[in-house]
Amino acid sequence: MCSVRGMTRKPPPVVAMAELIWLLGVTRRRVATLVGTEGFPEPVATLTVGRLWDYGDVVDYAKRTGRTLRPLPEVWPQAKD
Numbered sequence: 001m002c003s004v005r006g007m008t009r010k011p012p013p014v015v016a017m018a019e020l021i022w023l024l025g026v027t028r029r030r031v032a033t034l035v036g037t038e039g040f041p042e043p044v045a046t047l048t049v050g051r052l053w054d055y056g057d058v059v060d061y062a063k064r065t066g067r068t069l070r071p072l073p074e075v076w077p078q079a080k081d
Contacts, residue, residue, distance in 0.1 A: 014044060014052040023058065023069045039064070 015023065020031045034040055041057035062069045 013055055015055050015058060016050050016052055019072065020053065020058065022072065024062075024067060025070050 017028065017031060020035070021028055024031060024034070026034075035043075035051075035053075039061065041053055041061055043051035044054045044057075045052045059069065061067075
């Protein structure tokens with residue numbers, strides 16, 4: 001289980017850019033800057049759909065840098081066509 005601000009379910013083992021934006025509560029541009037800074041975890045995989053980071057590494061990064069992570073939603077909103 002995870003203790004990220006009230007989260008009581010098991011988090012996913014990896015997160016992508018959209019989840020980083022949500023977790024950190026920042027813009028896509030800010031995440032793009034953060035992932036390029038020293039100390040941000042390296043992606044564990046790069047797929048055709050983008051980079052993936054280990055969720056635990058992101059939690060550790062947030063703790064080291066004093067950031068508060070938002071809990072991931074139970075269900076992501078569906079994209080509108």
